[in-house]
Amino acid sequence: MNATKYKHAGLNLGTSDPGTHEQAESPLFGFWVFLMSDAVIFSLLFAIYLSMLDATAGGPSARDLFELKSAFIQTLILLTSSFTFAMASLNLKYRADEPRRLISWLAITLLLGLIFIGFEVHDLLGMAARDALPQRSGFLSAFFVLVPTHGIHVAFGCLWLIVMIIQIATLGLRSEVKTRIMRLGLFWHFLDIIWIGIFSVVYLWGLL
Amino acid sequence: MARMIDQADAEYVRDLRAYILAFVIALVLTVIPFALVAWKLLSASLALVLICVCGLIQIVVHLRFFLHIGFQSHRDDLYLMLFSGVIILLLAGGTLIVMLDLGSRMM
Numbered sequence: 001m002n003a004t005k006y007k008h009a010g011l012n013l014g015t016s017d018p019g020t021h022e023q024a025e026s027p028l029f030g031f032w033v034f035l036m037s038d039a040v041i042f043s044l045l046f047a048i049y050l051s052m053l054d055a056t057a058g059g060p061s062a063r064d065l066f067e068l069k070s071a072f073i074q075t076l077i078l079l080t081s082s083f084t085f086a087m088a089s090l091n092l093k094y095r096a097d098e099p100r101r102l103i104s105w106l107a108i109t110l111l112l113g114l115i116f117i118g119f120e121v122h123d124l125l126g127m128a129a130r131d132a133l134p135q136r137s138g139f140l141s142a143f144f145v146l147v148p149t150h151g152i153h154v155a156f157g158c159l160w161l162i163v164m165i166i167q168i169a170t171l172g173l174r175s176e177v178k179t180r181i182m183r184l185g186l187f188w189h190f191l192d193i194i195w196i197g198i199f200s201v202v203y204l205w206g207l208l
Numbered sequence: 209m210a211r212m213i214d215q216a217d218a219e220y221v222r223d224l225r226a227y228i229l230a231f232v233i234a235l236v237l238t239v240i241p242f243a244l245v246a247w248k249l250l251s252a253s254l255a256l257v258l259i260c261v262c263g264l265i266q267i268v269v270h271l272r273f274f275l276h277i278g279f280q281s282h283r284d285d286l287y288l289m290l291f292s293g294v295i296i297l298l299l300a301g302g303t304l305i306v307m308l309d310l311g312s313r314m315m
Contacts, residue, residue, distance in 0.1 A: 009285050011276060015216075029284060036288050036292035043299065043300040047299070047301075068245060079234055079235065083230075094220040189275050193267055196267055200262075208255055
């Protein structure tokens with residue numbers, strides 16, 4: 001009975017690994033607390049961005065700077081990486097005897113994360129080349145806090161993915177490793193939710 | 209034993225289908241707002257509303273399918289979301305009201 005109950009956010013291991021499922025509740029709840037505090041930070045960065053939208057001080061505005069195509073590609077990459085992480089979670093739950101498949105899905109997710117960061121860095125450097133830097137206007141300051149904060153989160157997610165791949169290879173899929181991957185899953189899916197806000201509010205509103 | 213494996217397989221297929229469904233819904237909800245902006249299909253104000261609606265639905269889809277949040281979730285997780293929601297409403301909403309009001313008075 002207890003093993004089938006939902007104990008935490010994210011995919012529950014349930015009956016496929018009752019031992020780990022019993023231990024998972026408190027580490028995952030702790031991480032959920034962190035994610036909610038992160039959500040508060042991002043919501044404030046969004047509020048600052050929106051209140052700074054017209055504060056361009058004669059400099060370039062959203063319409064002059066953003067590219068719809070690049071934002072669309074980044075969105076698709078991040079959404080796909082969310083799906084590939086979901087596939088990794090499925091393999092963690094049901095195919096724990098074949099860690100190679102889990103590692104492959106995590107590696108694909110890592111690759112997509114790195115491509116995403118590549119696109120973002122390319123865009124930011126393009127803006128820098130046109131002198132659209134944080135010190136130019138309030139609008140650009142707010143933009144350069146909001147979007148790169150998300151990008152840095154993704155970069156740390158990638159680092160975490162690398163660490164987890166190494167841990168699966170060296171330590172094997174023990175309970176601690178499993179709950180770490182589950183927390184990374186929450187982090188990764190959470191970042192995709194933040195990106196929904198960014199592409200809607202920053203890019204789509206900006207180019208409307 | 210064989211029955212347990214069957215049950216696990218059935219669960220696997222169910223979870224896999226849910227993830228594929230979520231991915232497809234999210235994809236549609238991403239393409240609609242981008243198409244609206246790319247081809248200027250609607251008036252700006254209507255497009256703005258649709259972008260917000262699609263974004264909010266997509267957030268709910270992600271929470272439900274990828275983060276597995278629902279009414280069956282642990283109470284503490286839901287309480288914490290509710291509490292964070294109140295904090296976000298107060299801080300972000302308050303910031304917007306004060307700053308936009310200030311902005312309009314400075315004009």
